[in-house]
Amino acid sequence: xxxxxxxxxxxxxxxxxxxxxxxxxxxxxxxxxxxxxxxxxxxxxxxxxxxxxxxxxxxxxxxxxxxxxxxxxxxxxxxxxxxxxxxxxxxxxxxxxxxxxxxxxxxxxxxxxxxxxxxxxxxxxxxxxxxxxxxxxxxxxxxxxxxxxxxxxxxxxxxxxxxxxxxxxxxxxxxxxxxxxxxxxxxxxxxxxxxxxxxxxxxxxxxxxxxxxxxxxxxxxxxxxxxxxxxxxxxxxxxxxxxxxxxxxxxxxxxxxxxxxxxxxxxxxxxxxxxxxxxxxxxxxxxxxxxxxxxxxxxxxxxxxxxxxxxxxxxxxxxxxxxxxxxxxxxxxxxxxxxxxxxxxxxxxxxxxxxxxxxxxxxxxxxxxxxxxxxxxxxxxxxxxxxxxxxxxxxxxxxxxxxxxxxxxxxxxxxx
Amino acid sequence: xxxxxxxxxxxxxxxxxxxxxxxxxxxxxxxxxxxxxxxxxxxxxxxxxxxxxxxxxxxxxxxxxxxxxxxxxxxxxxxxxxxxxxxxxxxxxxxxxxxxxxxxxxxxxxxxxxxxxxxxxxxxxxxxxxxxxxxxxxxxxxxxxxxxxxxxxxxxxxxxxxxxxxxxxxxxxxxxxxxxxxxxxxxxxxxxxxxxxxxxxxxxxxxxxxxxxxxxxxxxxxxxxxxxxxxxxxxxxxxxxxxxxxxxxxxxxxxxxxxxxxxxxxxxxxxxxxxxxxxxxxxxxxxxxxxxxxxxxxxxxxxxxxxxxxxxxxxxxxxxxxxxxxxxxxxxxxxxxxxxxxxxxxxxxxxxxxxxxxxxxxxxxxxxxxxxxxxxxxxxxxxxxxxxxxxxxxxxxxxxxxxxxxxxxxxxxxxxxxxxxxxxxxxxxxxxxxxxxxxxxxxxxxxxxxxxxxxxxxxxxxxxxxxxxxxxxxxxxxxxxxxxxxx
Numbered sequence: 001x002x003x004x005x006x007x008x009x010x011x012x013x014x015x016x017x018x019x020x021x022x023x024x025x026x027x028x029x030x031x032x033x034x035x036x037x038x039x040x041x042x043x044x045x046x047x048x049x050x051x052x053x054x055x056x057x058x059x060x061x062x063x064x065x066x067x068x069x070x071x072x073x074x075x076x077x078x079x080x081x082x083x084x085x086x087x088x089x090x091x092x093x094x095x096x097x098x099x100x101x102x103x104x105x106x107x108x109x110x111x112x113x114x115x116x117x118x119x120x121x122x123x124x125x126x127x128x129x130x131x132x133x134x135x136x137x138x139x140x141x142x143x144x145x146x147x148x149x150x151x152x153x154x155x156x157x158x159x160x161x162x163x164x165x166x167x168x169x170x171x172x173x174x175x176x177x178x179x180x181x182x183x184x185x186x187x188x189x190x191x192x193x194x195x196x197x198x199x200x201x202x203x204x205x206x207x208x209x210x211x212x213x214x215x216x217x218x219x220x221x222x223x224x225x226x227x228x229x230x231x232x233x234x235x236x237x238x239x240x241x242x243x244x245x246x247x248x249x250x251x252x253x254x255x256x257x258x259x260x261x262x263x264x265x266x267x268x269x270x271x272x273x274x275x276x277x278x279x280x281x282x283x284x285x286x287x288x289x290x291x292x293x294x295x296x297x298x299x300x301x302x303x304x305x306x307x308x309x310x311x312x313x314x315x316x317x318x319x320x321x322x323x324x325x326x327x328x329x330x331x332x333x334x335x336x337x338x339x340x341x342x343x344x345x346x347x348x349x350x351x352x353x354x355x356x357x358x359x360x361x362x363x364x365x366x367x368x369x370x371x372x373x374x375x376x377x378x379x380x381x382x383x384x385x386x387x388x389x390x391x392x393x394x395x396x397x398x399x400x401x402x403x404x405x406x407x408x409x410x411x412x413x414x415x416x
Numbered sequence: 417x418x419x420x421x422x423x424x425x426x427x428x429x430x431x432x433x434x435x436x437x438x439x440x441x442x443x444x445x446x447x448x449x450x451x452x453x454x455x456x457x458x459x460x461x462x463x464x465x466x467x468x469x470x471x472x473x474x475x476x477x478x479x480x481x482x483x484x485x486x487x488x489x490x491x492x493x494x495x496x497x498x499x500x501x502x503x504x505x506x507x508x509x510x511x512x513x514x515x516x517x518x519x520x521x522x523x524x525x526x527x528x529x530x531x532x533x534x535x536x537x538x539x540x541x542x543x544x545x546x547x548x549x550x551x552x553x554x555x556x557x558x559x560x561x562x563x564x565x566x567x568x569x570x571x572x573x574x575x576x577x578x579x580x581x582x583x584x585x586x587x588x589x590x591x592x593x594x595x596x597x598x599x600x601x602x603x604x605x606x607x608x609x610x611x612x613x614x615x616x617x618x619x620x621x622x623x624x625x626x627x628x629x630x631x632x633x634x635x636x637x638x639x640x641x642x643x644x645x646x647x648x649x650x651x652x653x654x655x656x657x658x659x660x661x662x663x664x665x666x667x668x669x670x671x672x673x674x675x676x677x678x679x680x681x682x683x684x685x686x687x688x689x690x691x692x693x694x695x696x697x698x699x700x701x702x703x704x705x706x707x708x709x710x711x712x713x714x715x716x717x718x719x720x721x722x723x724x725x726x727x728x729x730x731x732x733x734x735x736x737x738x739x740x741x742x743x744x745x746x747x748x749x750x751x752x753x754x755x756x757x758x759x760x761x762x763x764x765x766x767x768x769x770x771x772x773x774x775x776x777x778x779x780x781x782x783x784x785x786x787x788x789x790x791x792x793x794x795x796x797x798x799x800x801x802x803x804x805x806x807x808x809x810x811x812x813x814x815x816x817x818x819x820x821x822x823x824x825x826x827x828x829x830x831x832x833x834x835x836x837x838x839x840x841x842x843x844x845x846x847x848x849x850x851x852x853x854x855x856x857x858x859x860x861x862x863x864x865x866x867x868x869x870x871x872x873x874x875x876x877x878x879x880x881x882x883x884x885x886x887x888x889x890x891x892x893x894x895x896x897x898x899x900x901x902x903x
Contacts, residue, residue: 169705208707236707
């Protein structure tokens with residue numbers, strides 16, 4: 001018993017007073033850290049794209065690197081994972097995806113000496129009240145419209161004339177993909193002097209980013225009515241379009257990363273060069289030229305968008321043609337529209353026949369990025385709306401619930 | 417009657433008297449005054465409850481005072497000390513000493529309470545050593561896996577896993593508790609059903625239903641918060657329990673009245689819950705921009721109860737209090753009430769229970785409903801947290817299945833499940849900090865899973881423990897006989 005007490009006392013002294021992090025700090029020697037987003041490291045999406053860039057760069061430069069998995073998917077756990085990465089000796093923390101926005105916002109002030117690379121997001125408070133990027137944080141956004149332009153151009157050059165676009169929601173990134181795609185398709189049509197079968201009734205937003213049978217049915221109906229290629233900028237909902245495409249032996253265009261491995265129906269993918277962007281940012285860090293504080297936008301100029309020419313299933317559209325149009329994007333010969341208004345201007349500068357074909361897009365009542373995109377609707381707003389309708393329902397629910405509870409109690413009591 | 421008179425008229429007036437008079441005697445608004453004031457009130461209250469419900473809550477006045485002091489140290493004092501790190505540290509120190517002393521006091525008491533002289537018939541000893549041995553086997557197996565994947569850092573990593581929730585002091589300890597809460601409750605759900613002869617494999621489905629209802633109320637029923645902000649959380653939790661209970665009662669009903677095996681029907685109900693969940697989320701509380709549910713209103717978040725001061729920077733909230741209360745409630749129901757006796761009797765032998773005049777069919781439905789309600793509660797406590805969301809994907813939530821392992825490890829007793837759940841959270845934290853070494857997170861998941869599943873072998877290990885203890889008992893008896901013959 002005495003021994004036990006001594007043991008306990010020692011235990012208490014060692015652990016109870018150890019509220020500091022000194023014990024762990026000594027072990028840390030991973031300079032570049034990545035925190036995984038909600039998926040796994042091989043999710044064929046943001047995690048994988050970013051991680052491949054990091055491994056490639058760090059292996060070449062001889063830097064140590066590691067990825068950390070948060071204990072769960074919540075802001076608090078993301079923040080804890082950043083803490084862990086810093087304890088592990090991280091000088092640069094790479095966070096792929098907008099889910100990290102508020103945790104990076106909190107961490108950037110806690111760790112002023114650590115560099116943060118936030119991909120596809122801008123740091124802000126959880127309630128979207130304050131947006132602030134500290135000097136040690138580099139948020140990276142992409143010129144999605146240029147990527148969409150390349151995809152549209154390539155599809156038409158390949159010989160397809162009947163196209164379609166499905167977006168997840170009319171958030172800025174997706175609108176840019178869609179507008180760029182339309183512009184690219186018509187630009188190619190003008191070069192080849194053909195008329196496209198692509199108008200605004202083949203341009204839609206699903207309303208969410210998850211795969212579902214509804215989305216598959218919609219895509220199927222398009223394919224059945226003659227659409228040859230659908231560009232799907234809809235995250236996970238792209239899988240539904242792929243399924244529809246394989247049912248109808250048609251093709252689709254993937255988004256964000258090279259999706260050619262996911263299905264044989266993927267003609268090409270409108271890529272954001274996640275790995276490339278991370279490599280460039282890490283290069284700045286290695287050169288001691290890391291500049292934070294402002295959002296960096298990656299486009300054709302700095303190799304931020306691309307089509308995966310090696311894995312694309314093109315037969316006529318070749319590397320030379322790709323390089324030619326890419327050069328035009330880089331030197332500014334072609335300025336890709338990024339919004340619906342710019343698309344209208346873009347069309348008016350095009351040839352007259354194309355103008356007629358594209359007319360439906362001119363009148364197209366597409367929700368503009370400013371109207372919908374980015375403006376977050378907090379849950380409180382819904383509550384306000386619901387309040388009046390559901391007060392009665394709620395009170396009724398409470399009464400019924402209480403009655404049920406009392407009934408159960410009574411029932412149990414009687415048995416005893 | 418006399419006792420009741422004594423308690424009712426002894427303690428309550430004392431409580432009211434002190435509550436009213438004390439502010440006149442000394443200034444309760446200073447921090448010292450406030451501490452004394454609240455401490456005395458809590459002590460009186462706990463002593464009253466303890467003595468009034470003697471058989472259920474505590475056995476003697478020492479226990480009551482001890483609980484009161486512990487209550488103060490955990491929930492009241494940190495609120496006053498929150499700006500003073502030294503006092504908080506002192507408070508934490510006292511808490512650790514008290515907790516360990518309490519556990520040992522209880523354990524020794526339980527070990528000594530055995531009626532039999534023979535060690536092999538001492539149930540507490542057999543249970544405990546079985547669990548400890550199986551945990552050690554699990555840990556050793558984990559070490560072997562670590563040696564295979566990363567021999568150079570295996571022992572360092574093993575030490576981190578052993579440190580578990582202590583890796584980062586009170587922060588990781590808080591996270592240990594936070595992650596343990598849902599697992600304790602789903603484990604409790606499985607354990608309760610198991611004690612009444614049912615195998616509740618559908619805890620995941622009940623968990624999902626509870627989670628959805630809780631989030632729905634948390635998001636939509638803001639008007640409750642207008643009546644009283646505290647009410648919102650209670651209503652959300654209450655309806656989550658009801659939802660889980662209904663989901664659990666369905667297989668119970670099918671089992672009792674239609675003789676459908678509850679294993680089959682509750683597995684099916686897991687899938688039904690999963691798809692209904694996706695459907696309902698998309699229909700009512702779908703935040704399309706993020707492909708998840710809306711944020712719950714802050715009034716429906718689980719209250720922190722000052723624990724966030726005691727465990728700084730951790731995710732801990734008051735859920736652990738609910739979990740412990742539920743553990744205690746089910747412990748009392750199972751072991752101290754006629755109702756619990758009936759449930760257990762039906763589980764042991766349905767026909768005998770019926771012969772003894774118990775309504776075995778209704779009892780099956782009731783015990784499944786209670787098990788389901790507890791799993792629903794787990795769902796509510798998991799998701800009534802700021803920054804947590806349900807995602808409408810067709811994946812069965814894993815908590816229910818982890819609950820089965822925890823229930824096995826805890827030997828299907830509520831108190832055992834509490835410790836098994838904490839052990840799980842502890843190991844999970846160990847695995848989390850193992851990321852500091854050169855281990856891939858996926859490998860760590862394998863290591864932790866292996867440790868937990870081997871630890872759940874305790875029932876199997878018990879056989880050997882009993883065998884070993886029997887041999888020892890026999891030897892002791894023999895030597896006693898020989899000594900006796902000498903004299």
